[in-house]
Amino acid sequence: MALLVKKFGGSSVATPEKMRHIASRVLKERNPDDQIVIVVSAMGDTTDNLLKLASKVTDKHYARELDMLMSTGEQVSIAMMAMTFCSMGVPAQSFTGPQAGIIAEGVFGKGNIIDIKPARVFKALAAGKIAIVAGFQAITPEGEIITLGRGGSDTTAVALAGAMRADMCEIYTDVEGVYSADPRVVPNAVKMKEISNEEMLELARLGAGVMQPQSISMGSRFHVPIHVRSTFSDNEGTIIREDNFGEEKGPVCGVAEDYNVARIAAVGVENVPGTAAMIFNELDKNEIPVDMIVQSVRRINDRRGDIIFTVASSDLVEAKEVLEKLKADGRINNILYDDNCAKVSIVGLEMLSAPGVEARIFGALGRKNINIDIVSSSKNSISCLVPRPKVDEAIRSIHAEFFKNKPQQ
Amino acid sequence: MALLVKKFGGSSVATPEKMRHIASRVLKERNPDDQIVIVVSAMGDTTDNLLKLASKVTDKHYARELDMLMSTGEQVSIAMMAMTFCSMGVPAQSFTGPQAGIIAEGVFGKGNIIDIKPARVFKALAAGKIAIVAGFQAITPEGEIITLGRGGSDTTAVALAGAMRADMCEIYTDVEGVYSADPRVVPNAVKMKEISNEEMLELARLGAGVMQPQSISMGSRFHVPIHVRSTFSDNEGTIIREDNFGEEKGPVCGVAEDYNVARIAAVGVENVPGTAAMIFNELDKNEIPVDMIVQSVRRINDRRGDIIFTVASSDLVEAKEVLEKLKADGRINNILYDDNCAKVSIVGLEMLSAPGVEARIFGALGRKNINIDIVSSSKNSISCLVPRPKVDEAIRSIHAEFFKNKPQQ
Structure with a gap:
């Protein structure tokens, strides 16, 4: 028997048909004794549409009221997802973030989970139900609805998995796993079987879009392994663990880019x-x-x-x-x-102690005549601010430098 | 200083423009010391659209999950309405039904309010804010989201007005008040200045669409006068009070029809x-x-x-x-x-003791050759089941019989 938390993002639950697909897959993969908690985001473009609706009233940012508005997106998803399972003859029950006992504090729109009291979720599991929990949303100690900011549904899933001592937190997404670079930019990017929490955190912090840093550090804090995998294929993805000693690696595990930089x-x-x-x-x-x-x-x-x-x-x-x-x-x-710049970074454990890495990154950018605006480095990374129109070229050049002959796994 | 609860239905808040219109009106009519609570329904067709969405998953009625789904409609409205006031420089705060302390029990989709604990709403008012409360939704003692069924937003408004000892509960709607018959069917129907709670309850019970019976009996139970008036004009509407002795009246105060009959x-x-x-x-x-x-x-x-x-x-x-x-x-x-029938009723206090009323209603229908399937009567009403295609004719004939020369007020 395993307790599994599975998170599906907005594109995975964009339509009732996609929800049925997910439900079928979950049921197909379930062992008879497994207990399943599903965390979902808002359906497809819902969040954008709600933001557009709000923008028709005001261009100001009334954070409390925006959270009140945005949190309806996930509430629609959980109800729809629960009905999907029920219609397939499988008992399921939906939970808003507050009902699942997800407690957060901080600024509206950027809440930090401070506690989880999942008694009602456990009760549903014990009654043989699949529990469907709204990602991204929580309740403050004062009873206010608060959202968790970008990637908040992942954070919900990982934190809930931690609080419930789940065996695995599975993050289903639109990519096959964690790659050495964004495969849309670098076609021969390498998918990793495993990556350490520390490296993944650094990649995420530096813009690798697969998961948000907050979720990854939750995984570390609660000692939950996270399996990042595709909604659309049965392939194994990438497992983020506290340590991974299995693979022989070069100094650089991945290249990340961040367009959200001004x-x-x-x-x-x-x-x-x-x-x-x-x-x-x-x-x-x-x-x-x-x-x-x-x-x-x-x-x-x-x-x-x-x-x-x-x-x-x-x-x-x-x-x-x-x-x-x-x-x-x-x-x-x-x-x-x-606002027309972007950040390119390389990540690897003990990066700064690896000889010649800085020279190689500067060389790779220099050969393409890409100007570096600012350079910063940390224990596990080196980042360069470059002009936004040059980002893709920069990434490809750096990736080629560090992953010359590495085969696709 | 007055404490006023104002309820606006779905058509009144269908678009951001309409919300701004309402907000302007509320602010224009407000005396400086007034405390205002606004109860809103879901925007326009939201409820129908959510039902359509659910129907794409299943044609079964999973009541708990439907309530989870439907309650998002009002939550969108309250956030949008609060932002509307804020954008006009007037502090406002939204409250879900649960946050406003509206507690209900019973079957999902048909909850009955059993208690109201409006402490947070009072706090917002004391802080000089306009409080925006989601109609139609409540929380059960077990923490479940439950909706109140048809007309639930009116019920929320009246019950909240009662619990807060408001001076008046204003129900803004798409009609000018309570008429002696549906003005769309009977063009010369008479608008009433006042009507007793007891008569209004009977009219509503028998299908007069202005308000649902549950809301009206809440008004009676909590001794709150209810002012039914138009969102789209400044005219006075109809006030529903515990008693109204002011007007000289015939035996019949109104004619109601109900198509929701099988x-x-x-x-x-x-x-x-x-x-x-x-x-x-x-x-x-x-x-x-x-x-x-x-x-x-x-x-x-x-x-x-x-x-x-x-x-x-x-x-x-x-x-x-x-x-x-x-x-x-x-x-x-x-x-x-x-399913092709409808009910036509006449309502008046002490109807059964008024001589000849039954004969007059049967005569009015007989003259038009309208067959009466079933007749039933209560202390304050007489109802006839007629073929649905004949309803309008039946209403006009009965109305003409009892309101021959009564002028428009």
């Missing part, structure tokens, strides 16, 4: 101690994470310097609001925004 | 004591209310008799299931179903 140059910032901190504090207070940072102090006695940094493009409007206030207060002379 | 003839029912009770018990167990009943016992020693009765057309499928089982068990020889 470059901000704060020009003429008061060159006194604490000013940079002040800018980043203000952004932090507004929950806008800053990624790459370069501070250029022109000359030691300059009274003003420049700070260049990146934020997510999706945070750019809010970042502008914060920064324009500082500009109005005279703390910054001018601010330049560039 | 006639069932159980032919050859065992003529032993308890058999009729058995049929009606089985229907009752399945929450199928029976309305008009005629029992014909052919001869005293006949071993089998006929029972003719009516149920709501919308219950006909379920009623058939119940009755066909009894037929299969041999308790009934044959069953005939007629």
Whole structure:
């Protein structure tokens, strides 16, 4: 007997026909004693359509009310999915995030799960039912509906799997697993059988779209193996585990790209101690994470310097609001925004101790005349900010450099 | 200062433009100290569209999951309505039925409100916000989402107004108020300034579409006056109060028609004591209310008799299931179903003690050669089952008989 949590994304449940397909597959693969929890996202374009609806009322971001609105998407999915199983003669019961005991706090639209009390889900399983749980949504301790931000359904699935001590959390998606690069960009990218949690987290943090970082760290925190696999084929995908010693590997496990990057140059910032901190504090207070940072102090006695940094493009409007206030207060002379850039990264355990990796990435980009705006590195990665129109070329060049002869697994 | 609960139906909130129209009107009519609670239904065709979506999965009625699905409609409305007010600079906060403390029990899809704990709504009002509450939906003591059935948003509004001791519950609708007959059928129908709760309840019970009986009895139970008025004009509508002694009235206050009627003839029912009770018990167990009943016992020693009765057309499928089982068990020889009938009723306080009323209604129908299938009467009404194609003619004829010279108010 196994307890399995299976998560299906929006494209997998886009239509009643697709839901029936999923239900058939789940039932076909189920061993008689398995207990199944299914986590679903909103059907297809529902989330976009709800956002469009909201935009007809206002272009402002009323986060609490947006969460109230968006959470209906998953609620439709769970009801439809439960009815699908019921119509096939298999008892099933749907649960909203709040009903499944998923408790989160933080800013609306970006909730963090703080606790899970899945008593009602266990009860449904014990009664022989398939439990269908709404991803992406939770309840705050005050009883407010809150959503978990991008990839929130994965986070729900992994956290629920952890809290329920599931044997495996299966993330069904529209790709076959985790690749050494986005196969749409790099046709000979290599699918991995396994990847360590640490590497996957770094890949995700740097833009590999398969899963969001929050979900992967949940997997690590709760010691749940995550199987990333395709909705549309029966092939094994990639298993994310705490450690994987099985495969012989090069220094680089994958290449990631992130288009959700905007470059901000704060020009003429008061060159006194604490000013940079002040800018980043203000952004932090507004929950806008800053990624790459370069501070250029022109000359030691300059009274003003420049700070260049990146934020997510999706945070750019809010970042502008914060920064324009500082500009109005005279703390910054001018601010330049560039939304036409992207970040390319390579990831590998102990990257920085591997000899020559930096030279090889710069060489790969240099051969294609791709200009590097900012470089940043961490223990497990090296990232370069490049012009957005050059991203695909950059990825292909870097991938070719590190995966020259590696066969498809 | 007044505490006002205002309910807007699906057609009033069908588009973002209509929502803005409503918000503007609410703000224009508000006195500075007024506290406003707005109850909304699902936008326009949302409910129908959700039902259509469910029908793509199954034609069976999984009531719990349907409630899960349907309740998303109002949740979209409240979020959109709250954003509408916020975008106009007026603080507003949305509440699902569960968040507003609306507690119900009973069968899914037909919940009955048993308690209201509006603490969070009061808190929002005290903070100077307009509270937007989802109609039609509630939570059971076990934490299940349950809907309140037809007219459920009205019920929510009236019950909430009662629990909050509101000064008035305003039901905004697509008609100007309560008329002596449906103005679409009877162009010279009379709009009433006031009507007693008791008469309105009887009119509603007999099919007057303005409000559902459950809502009206809530008004009576909680002593809340209800103002039924138009979303699309500023005219005063009709106020439903516990008593109205102001107007001089004839014996009949209104004519109602009900198309949601199906006639069932159980032919050859065992003529032993308890058999009729058995049929009606089985229907009752399945929450199928029976309305008009005629029992014909052919001869005293006949071993089998006929029972003719009516149920709501919308219950006909379920009623058939119940009755066909009894037929299969041999308790009934044959069953005939007629979904092509309708019920015409006249309503007035102390109807039965008014002389000649029955003769006048039969005369009005007889002059038009309209056959009467079943007649039933109560303290405040007389109803006739007629062929559906004849309903409009029947209503016009009866209305002309009782409202000959009454001017439009």
